[in-house]
Amino acid sequence: xxxxxxxxxxxDKYGDILDFLHxxxxxxxxxxxxxxxxxxNDKLGPAGYGSAGYLPAxxxxxYQILFENQPSATAxxxxxxxxxxxxxxxxxxxxxxxxxxxxxxxxALPAGLNHYETRLAFTVTNQTLIPLGDASAFALALPPTNAxxxxxxxxxxxxxxxxxxxxxSLDPEAGWxxxxxxxxxxxxxxxxxxxxxSLSYFVRPVSDLPSGARVANRAxxxxxxxxxxxxxxxxxxxxxxxxxxxxxxxxPSEDGTVTVTWAAEDDAGGAGLxxxxxxxxSDGANYVRWAERLSPQQTSAVFTGSPGVTxxxxxxxxxxxxxxxxxxxxxxxxxxxxxxxxxIETVAITAEGALRLRASGSPNxxxxxxxxxxxxxxxxxxxxxxxxxxxxxxxxxxASTFAQRFYRLIGP
Numbered sequence: 335x336x337x338x339x340x341x342x343x344x345x346d347k348y349g350d351i352l353d354f355l356h357x358x359x360x361x362x363x364x365x366x367x368x369x370x371x372x373x374x375n376d377k378l379g380p381a382g383y384g385s386a387g388y389l390p391a392x393x394x395x396x397y398q399i400l401f402e403n404q405p406s407a408t409a410x411x412x413x414x415x416x417x418x419x420x421x422x423x424x425x426x427x428x429x430x431x432x433x434x435x436x437x438x439x440x441x442a443l444p445a446g447l448n449h450y451e452t453r454l455a456f457t458v459t460n461q462t463l464i465p466l467g468d469a470s471a472f473a474l475a476l477p478p479t480n481a482x483x484x485x486x487x488x489x490x491x492x493x494x495x496x497x498x499x500x501x502x503s504l505d506p507e508a509g510w511x512x513x514x515x516x517x518x519x520x521x522x523x524x525x526x527x528x529x530x531x532s533l534s535y536f537v538r539p540v541s542d543l544p545s546g547a548r549v550a551n552r553a554x555x556x557x558x559x560x561x562x563x564x565x566x567x568x569x570x571x572x573x574x575x576x577x578x579x580x581x582x583x584x585x586p587s588e589d590g591t592v593t594v595t596w597a598a599e600d601d602a603g604g605a606g607l608x609x610x611x612x613x614x615x616s617d618g619a620n621y622v623r624w625a626e627r628l629s630p631q632q633t634s635a636v637f638t639g640s641p642g643v644t645x646x647x648x649x650x651x652x653x654x655x656x657x658x659x660x661x662x663x664x665x666x667x668x669x670x671x672x673x674x675x676x677x678i679e680t681v682a683i684t685a686e687g688a689l690r691l692r693a694s695g696s697p698n699x700x701x702x703x704x705x706x707x708x709x710x711x712x713x714x715x716x717x718x719x720x721x722x723x724x725x726x727x728x729x730x731x732x733a734s735t736f737a738q739r740f741y742r743l744i745g746p
Contacts, residue, residue, distance in 0.1 A: 375555045376400045377418075377565035387570040388605035388655040391543055395424070396432075396536040399499075399553045399565065403520045403529035410461070410518030411557040412511050416499040416533050418553040423572075426492050428538040434486060436501055436531035437463045437520055441486065448490040455506070457481050461521040461528060469506075477506040484519050488533065499533045520557075539572055546603030547572040573655035575601040579610055581647050581666025582633075590641055590671055590696075595634040598651040605654035606630075612637075615646045615665070627652075641673040641696040642746045673699055673745035676726055681741070689733030693718075693743055695726040701743040703728045709740055718743070 378398045382389045389395070399418060403411050414436070420426065429448050434441040443450055453469040458480045469483055483504040490497045503519045505512045512518065523529025539549055550569035554562045579598035586592050600607045607630040613621040614637060625635050639645055646665035652658045676695035684690055695701055699720045704712040718728040726743065733739060 375402065375553070375563055375565050377551065377553050377568055379551065379568045380570055382570045383605050383654040386605075387568075388573045389539075389570045390655045390657050391539060391572050391574040392541065394536050394538055395549070395570065396534070397551065398532050398534045399555070400530070400532050401520075401555045401557075402523050402531070403557065405523045405529070407522040407529070409515050410503075410522070411520040412503040412515075412518040413556075413558055414499075414501040414520060414531065415556040416497075416553060417555075417562075418497040418533075418551065420490075420495045420497060420537065421549045421551055422495070423540050423543055423547055423549045424537050425540045426490065426495065426537070429490055429497075429535060430537070431488055431490075431533075431535050433532070433534040434488060434499065434501075435534075436484075437528050438526070438530075439463060439465060448492075450486070450488045452486045453504075454484045454486065455481065456484060456519075458517060462526075463519065463528075480517065481506050482512060482517060482519065497535070501531070543572045543574055544603065545572060545574045545601050547574070571605075573601075573604040573653060573657055575604065576657040576659045577601065577604070577607050577651040577653045579649040579651040579659060581649055584645070584647050584667035584669040586669050586671045588672065588674055590639055592637045592639060592645065592647075592669055592671065593634060594637055594647055594667065596649045596666070597633065598630070598649065600651075600653045604657075608652045608654045610652070611650045613648050613650065613661070616643055618644075618646060618665075621646075621648060621661070639671045640698060641671050642699050644668065644670040676701055676743040676745060678741070678743065683734060684729075686731070687734035689730045689739075689741075691728045691730075691741055693726040693728075695720040695724055695743065695745070697722050697724050699745060701726055701745055703730075704742050704744060705730070706740045706742075707736065707738060712742070 380389055380395050399416055401414060431443050431447050431450055433443060455466040455469055456463040457466060457478055483506050485502040485504055488499045501519055503512055520531060521528050548569055548571050550567060552567045553565045556562045577598060577600040579596055582595040582597055584592050584594050598607055598610050609627040611623050612625040612635060614624050615621045624637060647667045648662045648665055650659050650661055673696050676693045678691060678693045680692045682690050697720050701718050702714050703716045703718060705715045706712045715730060716728060718726045720726050
């Protein structure tokens with residue numbers, strides 16, 4: 335049996351407490367104040383980007399309404415009512431209840447519901463709800479004096495857009511609020527979180543909202559017969575469109591580098607440009623990222639390629655809400671890195687009568703070798719591949735049979 339300590343006196347029955355307090359205070363209004371639940375509250379939603387809480391269009395928006403019977407309260411809450419009028423920019427056809435919780439009891443709801451009802455049976459020991467199952471637990475047996483039913487009802491009224499949750503303590507025999515004011519469903523909170531509860535749901539914004547459209551929500555919570563207390567207003571701003579970008583130029587240099595410049599911007603009313611990725615292709619089909627998440631302030635970068643190769647560049651922009659530009663199907667800039675002209679450094683005749691030519695060229699570049707006896711008519715006599723260090727070697731076995739011969743290297 336529970337015992338109650340009030341002003342140093344021990345009572346076994348709640349009725350004795352009421353008689354004592356009524357005689358002691360001679361003021362039933364004051365008595366009503368003494369047995370009172372207290373309700374701080376909050377509402378959580380998508381964080382979004384920045385002070386405007388930017389979100390991409392079409393995503394799921396998850397909300398949770400929190401309520402608490404404060405530790406300083408003098409009685410449990412016997413009824414909790416949560417009301418939340420959903421913003422017109424939310425698509426109610428996508429609304430779904432996900433969870434209801436109170437006093438360390440969590441109800442994970444079936445998917446796809448906008449309405450839920452149940453009645454649960456508990457015994458209350460040391461201000462802790464001990465679950466007994468559904469209301470049928472008391473159908474065949476006399477319930478103990480510390481037993482309660484908790485009626486749970488959550489409903490979204492689509493025409494009014496009003497979401498409500500009611501949690502109601504009931505005496506199993508009387509079917510009404512427990513007469514004992516110290517018996518309820520949400521006791522003053524402690525480190526075990528016995529005084530906390532929540533309602534969770536998710537919903538999507540209306541399709542085709544423009545960038546800059548705002549979704550705002552505020553809930554109202556009532557404990558017993560106290561005045562409603564509103565949660566803080568939370569809001570998000572929709573960023574409906576991805577940013578855009580374009581390549582401005584790609585200028586090659588003799589050292590094999592390409593200076594690439596671009597421009598990018600977010601749509602009006604959006605969250606702002608976050609970053610740009612640069613992609614390159616050497617075959618005109620397969621693009622790879624060679625620079626990622628470049629800051630919005632950066633508009634140029636240097637790419638190092640190989641001489642003689644044609645490169646195609648595209649840019650992909652991303653905004654602060656997470657929208658990403660679709661990868662362009664056509665290159666924004668195309669450039670071929672020129673091959674520096676090779677320089678013949680040495681020409682020698684071997685003991686076997688062969689000509690050995692050495693030159694400085696470009697790595698992995700194939701050069702044609704041409705020869706002429708009169709500097710007028712040139713004929714291709716072979717080819718030579720530039721080594722990793724750019725050096726080029728060529729040998730012609732029959733060079734000594736010519737009275738004179740001139741040679742040159744032609745790059746691609």
